[in-house]
Amino acid sequence: MLIDQLEQQKNFTTTDKVLAEFTLEHIVEINNMTISELAKQTYTSKASIIRFCKKLGLAGYVEFQKVLLQESSETKRMTTLLNEEPINSKTTYNEVVTIVPSIYEKAISQTRLTLDKNQITRILNRLKHVTKLDIYGLGITNTIAQSAAFKFSTIGIEAEAHAGINEHYIIATRHKKNRIAILLSFTGTNSKLISIAKYLKRNGTYIIGIGERRQGVLYEYCDEYLEIYQKKLLLNMEMITAITATNYIIDILFISSLIDNYDDHTKNSIEVMKQKDQSLSDFDT
Template identity: 25%
Template sequence: MESLEDLVRIKNTTNNDEEIIKFIIEKPEQVINMSIYNLAQATHTSTSSIIRFCKKCNYKGFKDFKISLIQCIDKEINDINNVDVNMPFRKNDTDLVIAKKISQLSIETIKATFNLLSSSKLQTAVDQIINANSVFAVGVGDNYIRLCDFKTKLLLINFYIKMTQLEDDQIRLTNLSTKKDVAIILSYSGETKKVLECAQKFFLNRTPIIAITSNEHSHLASLADQIFLIPNKENSKVSFSNFSSHVSIEYILNTIYSCMFSRNYLANCKYTQN
C-alpha cells in the first residue's frame, strides 16, 4: 500500500490539483467523510476538477479514490511504532496519527518502565510505606502534580501522605521526619536543587528514601534506599513535552498504590464504596 504522498502524486498538476492535494494531505480523515461537493467547496474548486484529479491518480472517480485513502490512513496508523520520545509527532501528522503516536508512546514507555521493576523492590517499598509512622512526598513542578494525584488516590483508602507545594515549606517539612518514617522523592534528573536539599535532610534524619528518577548515578540515587528507575530518553533541549517521563512516573505511582490497595483488598474495596 502506497503512502499518502504517493497516493496524490501526479504529473503536470494544475492550480486546482494543487489545492486538492494540499487539502487531502493536511486533512485526510476529514476527506474520507466528505462528499465530492463538500470537497469541491472546501478546496474552492469544482466537482469536475476533483473527478479529473482522481482520474489522474488512476481511479475511476472520487469514491474509488476514498477507498484507497481509507486504506492508506489505516496502514499509516497501524505501522506506527518506536515513537520518538522527544518529538513524537511531526508538522504534517493528522490528528488521528498524532493520537496513535501518543498512544504508542504511552504503551512503549510503560513496557520499558515495567522492565526496570523487580518484585523484591516493589514489595520492600510498599511495606516501607504501609508500615511507616508518616509518609512524606517531595517533587517540584510537574512531579508535584503527579504526587497530588497519588495523594488523592491514597485518601480513597484512608492513607495520608505529607506534602506541600511551596519549596521552602518542603524543606521545613523534612525537619519533622524520623527514621520511622519514609520519604518518596521524584526527580527525573536526580539533580534538582530543591529536591536534593530535601533528600539530604531526610538522609541526615535517617529517614528511608524511595526515589523515582531516570539517573541511577545521580545525587538523589546515592541518598536513596530504594530506587525506581524510569527510562532515560528525554532531551529537555528538543522535547515538546515530558510525555514519556510523566507516563512512567504515573505508572510507578499507580503500581505502588495498587499494591498497597491489594494488601488489604476487601477492606479497601468496602472503604472506597462508602
C-alpha cells in the same frame, strides 16, 4: 549564528553573496579546503575571503572554518533528533490518536523492564507500616506528587505533597516511626531536591527516589531508587514519557497497597457509595 548570517546575507556585497552561497552548498567540504582553494572555487581572492570573514565578526579563515564546523555539527545533531520525533509538521489528527497511545506504551514497557520485583516488595513492606508519607516534587513533578498524595490518602495512608522542605514540620513530626518520603525528579540532579534528600536523610526518613537513571546525585541519598524511562526528544515530547513512567510506578505502589487491605478498602468504598446515594435521596426529597 554564522549560518544564519550566511543565509540572511545582510549588507553583503556581490562577492560576499557568492562566498555565502558557496559555503552553504559546501559546508562539509570547506572544512578541508585551504583559503587558496576556496578563492579558486569561487573566483574570488584570498583578500576578499579575509574581508568576508571579518565582516562576519571572525578573526580570519581558520576561525571561519572552525565555527562553521561546530554549527553544522550541531545542526546535523538537531536534524537527527527531529527525525526521531514521532511527529512532524505533516502529522495528521488520525496519526496523532495512534501515536499518543504508542508513546504511553513505550514509556510504560521500557520502565517495566527496569523494575526489580524484590525491590518493589521491600518498598511495599515498608508502606504496610507507614505512619506518614511525604511526597516531594518541584514544578511539574509537584503536580504528580499532589495526585499521588490524594491516591494514597484514599486508602487510609496519611500522605502529603510538598514543593520544598519545612524543617519545623520535619522536627515536629520526627517522632513518628516508619516515616517514608518519596522524591520525584525526572533527571535525578535537581539541586533543591537533593538538598531536601540530604535533610531528610539526616533526620532518619526512609527515602524512595523515582527518576531517570541511577547515576544522578539524588540516587546516592535514597534507600531505594526506582528508575523511569525517559527518551531524549525535542518539542517537549520527553515530558510525556517522563510523566507517564512516573505515574506508572506510583500506581504500581498505590494499587499494590490497596490490594494488601482489599477487604477493608472494599467495605470503605461501599460505605462511600451508600452515603452518596443517601445524599442524593435526601436532596431529591
